[in-house]
Amino acid sequence: xxxxxxxxxxxxxxxxxxxxxxxxxxxxxxxxxxxxxxxxxxxxxxxxxxxxxxxxxxxxxxxxxxxxxxxxxxxxxxxxxxxxxxxxxxxxxxxxxxxxxxxxxxxxxxxxxxxxxxxx
Amino acid sequence: xxxxxxxxxxxxxxxxxxxxxxxxxxxxxxxxxxxxxxxxxxxxxxxxxxxxxxxxxxxxxxxxxxxxxxxxxxxxxxxxxxxxxxxxxxxxxxxxxxxxxxxxxxxxxx
Numbered sequence: 001x002x003x004x005x006x007x008x009x010x011x012x013x014x015x016x017x018x019x020x021x022x023x024x025x026x027x028x029x030x031x032x033x034x035x036x037x038x039x040x041x042x043x044x045x046x047x048x049x050x051x052x053x054x055x056x057x058x059x060x061x062x063x064x065x066x067x068x069x070x071x072x073x074x075x076x077x078x079x080x081x082x083x084x085x086x087x088x089x090x091x092x093x094x095x096x097x098x099x100x101x102x103x104x105x106x107x108x109x110x111x112x113x114x115x116x117x118x119x120x
Numbered sequence: 121x122x123x124x125x126x127x128x129x130x131x132x133x134x135x136x137x138x139x140x141x142x143x144x145x146x147x148x149x150x151x152x153x154x155x156x157x158x159x160x161x162x163x164x165x166x167x168x169x170x171x172x173x174x175x176x177x178x179x180x181x182x183x184x185x186x187x188x189x190x191x192x193x194x195x196x197x198x199x200x201x202x203x204x205x206x207x208x209x210x211x212x213x214x215x216x217x218x219x220x221x222x223x224x225x226x227x228x229x230x
Contacts (some may be wrong), residue, residue, distance in 0.1 A: 035219070037165075045157070045165065045208050047219035060218055094164055103212040104171045105155025105219075110164040 002026035002109055004095050009114030012085055020080040020114060022095030027109075030073050033098040035107065036080045038091040038116075048093070051078055052102060085118045092116075124149065124209050126222035133230045136199050140225045142192045142209030148220055152212040154192040156185060159206045159224075168207075169194065196227075204229045 008020040022034070036048040049059040049069040057069050066085075071078040082089065092113040100106030125143040132138040142154055155170040167176055169185045172192065182197045192211075196203055209222040 037221075044206075044224040045159075045210075045221045047210070047221060050219070058217055058219075061216070096165075100170055100174060103152050103214075104174075105153070105210050105212065106167060106170040106174070106176070107155065107157065107165070107210070108167045108170075108176055110166070113164055 002097075004097065004109055004111035006093065006095050006111040006114040009093060009116045011117045011119065013120050014086055014118055016085050016118070017081070017083045018085065018116060020082065020093055020095075020116070021077055022079070022111060023075070023077045024097070025076070027097070029071065029076055029078055029097075033102050034071070034078050035096045035098060036067075036069065036093060037096055037107075038089075038093045039113075040091045046091075049080065050098070082116070085116075087118050090116060090118045123220050124211060124222035126207075126209060126225045128223070129226045129228065131228040131230055132199055134199055134201070137195060137197045138199055138203075138227055140194045140196075140207050140209075140227065142194070142222050143190060144192075144211055144213075144220070145190050147215035148211040148213040149187065149192050149209075150190040151214050154185070154187065155210045156183075156192075156194045157208045157210065159208065161206075165208065199229045201229055203227060 035050045068081040094113045096107045097109040099108045153172040156168040157165040159165045
């Protein structure tokens with residue numbers, strides 16, 4: 001079964017760091033553009049970052065320098081390293097697969113999400 | 121970075137047709153095309169259509185999409201209770217090199 005499972009969320013103090021993981025099964029994450037998307041409770045979706053098959057990465061401008069996307073091919077997983085966290089980063093973080101080619105928007109597989117809470 | 125513009129809410133009756141809009145610019149909606157996602161409360165998003173009109177397997181043919189210049193539309197015919205959800209559009213912005221989402225439209229089926 002094609003599936004994505006996120007982990008690594010939790011409660012962290014402002015200024016702290018977290019590393020989110022997204023494990024793929026039923027397909028190779030290296031064959032697709034893989035994305036992180038976040039959603040503040042009750043609000044809309046916000047794209048965070050993506051990592052393509054060739055290793056090319058893109059990130060939303062406001063998060064560059066704090067959030068870094070990476071991949072472990074052997075583990076069939078990709079990650080989001082989040083540093084210097086602030087309360088505005090509190091959200092559910094989803095990972096998603098993009099099928100149909102880069103830029104197609106074919107976000108056809110989503111994880112259930114992992115909650116990140118930044119609070120003192 | 122500016123997002124795409126969607127009306128916050130649309131209400132239609134059971135069995136009626138709803139058309140949801142998504143407005144961007146020539147670098148996103150008018151260029152690469154749009155994807156549409158549905159999200160029920162408490163669940164992750166679900167892909168409905170991508171690259172304007174490509175439909176993943178299992179998605180109802182009651183859903184269709186179109187685009188005119190920088191505005192994309194999602195049309196849902198024969199509205200059912202399960203269509204009540206939040207709908208998001210998304211597009212790659214080739215100028216900013218980022219993905220942009222609309223703020224979402226809450227569809228209520230009366």
